[in-house]
Amino acid sequence: MTPIAPPVPLMQSPPGAETVIDGVRYLYFAGTGYLGLAGHPEVIEAACDATRRYGVHSATSRSGFGHNPVTLEVEREAAAFFGMETAFYYSSGYVTNHMAVQALAASAGALFVDAAAHFCIEEAARLAGRAVIRFRHRDPGHLAETLGDHLRPGQQPLVLSDGVFALTGAVAPLREYVRALASHAPAALVVDDAHGWGVLGEQGRGSLEHLGLWTATVNADAAADGVKLFVGGTLAKALGGFGGVIPGSRSWVDAVRAASHYYDGASAPPCAAAGASARALAIVRRHPELRRRLQANIRQLRAGLGGLGLEIGDSPAAQVGVSIGDATNMRRIHETLKTRGILVPYIAAYSGSGQAGLLRFAVCATHTPGMISRLLDELRRVL
């Protein structure tokens, strides 16, 4: 058979602080495995164990006989991690907002989406069959303006944003969004916290916890008055498993399951993904020191980058997109670091990348302080 695609970089080991790509073991500052769990031996063995017990998957939807012990274990672990009543676990985090939007579509008069929202949010917004209005990236003033301009009397707004932006690591000003929405209540704010979960907040519950918005009303009641906060995300980044999760009250989770058909019309997740996810969540819950180590690494990386005079913002996220001159210069930095055994991807085009693209630095819990120092030393030489 001929190659399927032009030459592409091949990852030949689990992703981690060191990762083998095209035969070279790199110091790896890329990807989204922020707690270093995708290559954790216990997580890997849990994936294998679940597959041996229950097969590749249940070969039916959850509304058929598609429940098995390990799928329910993920939902119990996720509910416990988030301190909520229950959770729905499905095979792809990309569709989190597809479901949330459909669960809220009946009451939404118009949708307001951050202009740099992740692709999956943009796509999900279209599923409501309502007007979709973009507001300027992380700009609560502009959100307030667009709400005033576009909402007709009696219409409820549905606002969609990333909690932490994938490329830049910037946190959305969700408190300010809530304030902007107050005069338009009832209103809903849906946050995709793919990059916040497991990283931000005292208990790792993400950007809402970090911003003091983690209250009993989150993911609680779609029919409530006031400004309602909903959050969903993926287990495939910090939380170390695979697939999406929406935790919440039984009424909200039931609404999510009923509004789309990932519950009754899609295959239940692979048993390996479920086994890995359940174990990884258990590790995250029992080992808060993992998150503390990650947060220390984040502080070291960000302080170091800032010390080199780079513009990094003040986010506590594990990734930071940095603009250093033009695309040619950033490609040079990427290539030079690579020849020195360090991988920092140059991202030319992504939601929020801007015209010239960005160098994206991502740190994980299993990087040692020495590894981060080495990155910073090499980067200083290259700049």
Place this chain on the structure above:
Amino acid sequence: MTPIAPPVPLMQSPPGAETVIDGVRYLYFAGTGYLGLAGHPEVIEAACDATRRYGVHSATSRSGFGHNPVTLEVEREAAAFFGMETAFYYSSGYVTNHMAVQALAASAGALFVDAAAHFCIEEAARLAGRAVIRFRHRDPGHLAETLGDHLRPGQQPLVLSDGVFALTGAVAPLREYVRALASHAPAALVVDDAHGWGVLGEQGRGSLEHLGLWTATVNADAAADGVKLFVGGTLAKALGGFGGVIPGSRSWVDAVRAASHYYDGASAPPCAAAGASARALAIVRRHPELRRRLQANIRQLRAGLGGLGLEIGDSPAAQVGVSIGDATNMRRIHETLKTRGILVPYIAAYSGSGQAGLLRFAVCATHTPGMISRLLDELRRVL
């Protein structure tokens, strides 16, 4: 922790001809594992092997460093199975049509969807941001009529249908759809062949092959004139893996990858799903006798059901939805068979289920003739 949900049936073994549910080993005529591969020891070990080598997943998108040898192997195997240039493999078959629709949205003037199309097709149709018109289930005459009524001059139609309907096993009259579309060319027909792949056709390429529509123009060129046929589906049913696949020419697959963001904005599939999928596809290609055994089982099941006087249509699909009296009677049949150790699900509500619901019989390659005879004997007693 308290139970996450009301009591639900729990599958406690891999799905297969015999499946353990709630502690009982049933003769299992349910689900979608038509070739019996989701519990195949080699497939399971391939899932474990890939996970050990490459981790739970690559923790990044395919546009990052998210390629690994096993992901590319799935795409090579899928391309070889379908006899096409390349393929795109992603983590959920549910989104197959989400991508196909977006790849064709620019040229589509209006969308025409079978009234009993699967939920995921209905949902995908909305992503084009165009008018969506429903035509009567499997009714080419009504399709022709709606095309005439709704297409404005110069508009291209995009027709969406299941190849084989999930619940009933009925095959869509795709040849007749092509004829109805001829006078509106250029036109596109997108088929989700989730339940046809691996089951129908001499080489298992599904409903298009079965209907003599498998030509070099399938999944070839979105810009071509004439009536263009596109097909996608899942590896999670007969083909024995997990995740979705769109095979095709490089230009079509590139268009699919570019139109949505499952390539550059979603996590690459779990390594276990990829390992299982690659091995299962290899088994399907090397062991056509598996498909022949399945087809013999299908003939035995359908002849037997027909011999009991039941209305089963003339489809060669592995599942058949049968209406036997009212919902109460079908529940009784389901329950009685269950007490006799045989599982045949009663489906109350699904796309295409009708008011009263249906009993859905599904057969797989690993059922023995004796198992099918036992089902038919017990069913005769219950009727």
